[in-house]
Amino acid sequence: MDAAEVLAALAFDRDGLVAAVAQQHDTGEVLMLAWMNRDAVAETLATGRVCYWSRSRRALWRKGESSGPGQRLVARRVDCDGDALLLLVDQTSAACHTGQRSCFFRAARDGRLVTIAEPVAAPSP
Amino acid sequence: MDAAEVLAALAFDRDGLVAAVAQQHDTGEVLMLAWMNRDAVAETLATGRVCYWSRSRRALWRKGESSGPGQRLVARRVDCDGDALLLLVDQTSAACHTGQRSCFFRAARDGRLVTIAEPVAAPSP
Numbered sequence: 579m580d581a582a583e584v585l586a587a588l589a590f591d592r593d594g595l596v597a598a599v600a601q602q603h604d605t606g607e608v609l610m611l612a613w614m615n616r617d618a619v620a621e622t623l624a625t626g627r628v629c630y631w632s633r634s635r636r637a638l639w640r641k642g643e644s645s646g647p648g649q650r651l652v653a654r655r656v657d658c659d660g661d662a663l664l665l666l667v668d669q670t671s672a673a674c675h676t677g678q679r680s681c682f683f684r685a686a687r688d689g690r691l692v693t694i695a696e697p698v699a700a701p702s703p
Numbered sequence: 704m705d706a707a708e709v710l711a712a713l714a715f716d717r718d719g720l721v722a723a724v725a726q727q728h729d730t731g732e733v734l735m736l737a738w739m740n741r742d743a744v745a746e747t748l749a750t751g752r753v754c755y756w757s758r759s760r761r762a763l764w765r766k767g768e769s770s771g772p773g774q775r776l777v778a779r780r781v782d783c784d785g786d787a788l789l790l791l792v793d794q795t796s797a798a799c800h801t802g803q804r805s806c807f808f809r810a811a812r813d814g815r816l817v818t819i820a821e822p823v824a825a826p827s828p
Contacts, residue, residue, distance in 0.1 A: 583815055583816060601733055611722055623811065653810060655808075658799050664807040681782040681783045682782050684783075689706060689708055694780075
């Protein structure tokens, strides 16, 4: 996919990043929130496999490259001010490095954090 | 709600913010991505009405305060590393200042941005 028009619509922050929300395309489950730089967006649009930017490792982060399943891109949305992407993906098994299906596996209830799901895979190394 | 345990689990960035994804609780629609500082999180948990931090206005931003409908908080999730919240909300009418139901009303298709929804309300002033 030629990404020029999409890239031009994005408002990268001072670190050159936009936020990306990954949502399972068929169930609506929100899986994770991560970051993309220009190269990550371009690669993701070109390949149909989701590639983020790891802020901790300061490197492109291809989901599933080193371990665990990747995210196949099904559809992509851009928000009103261009600083966030919504990625509709097909995520098999765990999206979270903890082995949880979703990174949002803790609920805040009555002032406490409660784990509301069981891991579906082993934690990533 | 006593927010101390929840606040302690959050990893605020160098600007004192965490990302917050608002999702319609019953349909799964992702409505918007915005930001919260410590005060916004505490107020949201205390009141059950979603309050963000507006980075452009540098002020608390109570959805629906000046115009348009607010967001009633139904449930709240914290991600694995504490830098993002998932807010399950009940959003009547438009979440987006453009009058669209969701801020993610543009799809990237074949390198083009395509508007895939019609506004449900007038734009906010």
